[in-house]
Amino acid sequence: MNAKDIYKIFVITSLVIASTFFAGCMDSSSTSQNVSNNNDTITVTDSLGRTVEVPKSPGYVICSGSGALRYLTYLEAHDRIVAVDSIETEGSKFDARPYAIANPQFKEYPVFGEFRGNDDPEKILALDPQPQVIFKMYSTSGYDPVELQKKTGIPVIALNYGDMVSNRADMYNSLRIMGEVMGKEDRAEELIAFFDSTIADLSERTAGVPEEEKITCYVGGIARSGPHGFQSTEPTYPPFLFTNAKNVAYDPMNLTTAEVSKESILGWDPDIIFVDLSTTQSEDKSSALYQLQNDVSYRKLTAVKTGDVYGVLPYNWYTQNQGSVLADAYFAGKLLYPDRFEDVNLENKTIEIYTFLVGRGDEEIGRQVYEKMINAFPVPAFTKLDV
Structure with missing residues (x-):
């Protein structure tokens, strides 16, 4: 074999190795990107000032405490719950909760705990599918959110319910936190604009009366x-x-x-x-x-x-x-x-x-x-x- 043939073999071998290397890099990059897309997380600061890492736009959640499921319903993300607290399934002669009246299917979900935030970690861990996030309203009543997160290994986001009078900022902050987690940021802003404009309309109509x-x-x-x-x-x-x-x-x-x-x-x-x-x-x-x-x-x-x-x-x-x-x-x-x-x-x-x-x-x-x-x-x- 002369020098010319040896050179040709060297060039061909080098090209094959290089091609394999770059293909491997591309496959590795592609696989890494896919894993990232499937496991994207975001970090939010909840109403207790805790930094909580959660999946971005989770498919499965539960809402603990008075009003948590109401806010998720306002955000039009209530189809992602996997269970409810006991108040949603209890039969009652009287009920004045519009969010529940609009969603009678809530009565058919598994129960993960008692109402007013009295959660049952064992029932939560037995849910299938497992919730990826727990939204917890009125964190000072019922099961402690920090302890609940430790017991279940599921991120718990504590929220303040607020109101439309003196604590409207708390209310809006909770809607925005939930909206960010659920990928419903635009809807959260629509809700806030709706509340502000409706209250403004009421006030403007009655302003100036001695x-x-x-x-x-x-x-x-x-x-x-x-x-x-x-x-x-x-x-x-x-x-x-x-x-x-x-x-x-x-x-x-x-x-x-x-x-x-x-x-x-x-x-x-x-x-x-x-x-x-x-x-x-x-x-x-x-x-x-x-x-x-x-x-x-x-x-x-x-x-x-x-x-x-x-x-x-x-x-x-x-x-x-x-x-x-x-x-x-x-x-x-x-x-x-x-x-x-x-x-x-x-x-x-x-x-x-x-x-x-x-x-x-x-x-x-x-x-x-x-x-x-x-x-x-x-x-x-x-x-x-x-x-």
Whole structure:
């Protein structure tokens, strides 16, 4: 073999080796990329300030604690749950949770723990498929989120529920965290814009009315962990705040429900009375409606004499149902300022609210939720009560 032939063999061999090497590199790169795509993670800071690494846009999750599944439903990502807490499967004579009414399939899911965040790690670990993320609302009640993560090995994201009044930033932050994890960032911003614009509309319609021209109002029978009587009120009742109403029980320092004295109510003597219909669950003398109908002192109230007593949707049901808050606000607005809400059809507005929040844009679902919510109690909501 001459030198020329040896050179040719060397060149060919070199080319084969090089080709194999580069092909191997490309295959390795491709495989690495595929693994990365299948195992992408993101890091989020939860409401407790914890840094939590989770799969990006997970396919399987669970929601623990009051309101967690509601927010996932608002984000239109509730089809990715693999189990529910006990409140979703319990049969109840009364229910005022629009997100659950819109999704009766929740009743068919496996149960991973008791309601209000009392999770069962063993039940969670037995789920198939396994959740990749646990969203946990109201982390100070029920199972501790840090301990739950240790027990299950599943990332737990703690969230603050917030509200639409003094803690709206917490509410929006939780929606954004959940949206980022679920790949629903755009939907989170749509929700935030919806809440802001709706509250702004209510406020703008009622702005500028002199205090002396406003009629006074009071809401009784406000629920808190169950039904209560007429003396249970909310000093910063959101439907009154959003409509700049003259709430006789207003107290800017009291942001929760409160039990006021009968003497105070009689002294205030409001022009219009609203009753949270959750009180009718009692079906006895502890019901606000029964008290208004039978208590001699309350019979002296101006609103009772004139018949200006109206039923409103309860919204404190497994924590705050924001859609019902807004619907109640438009109802209050139409009664307190009829000329400023003349263009608002309350039924259509309420259906629109429920359609956007829990109906995935399907107006028929929004209408079904509206019908069930209006007629969820012995007397229909948004009507004058027989006192």
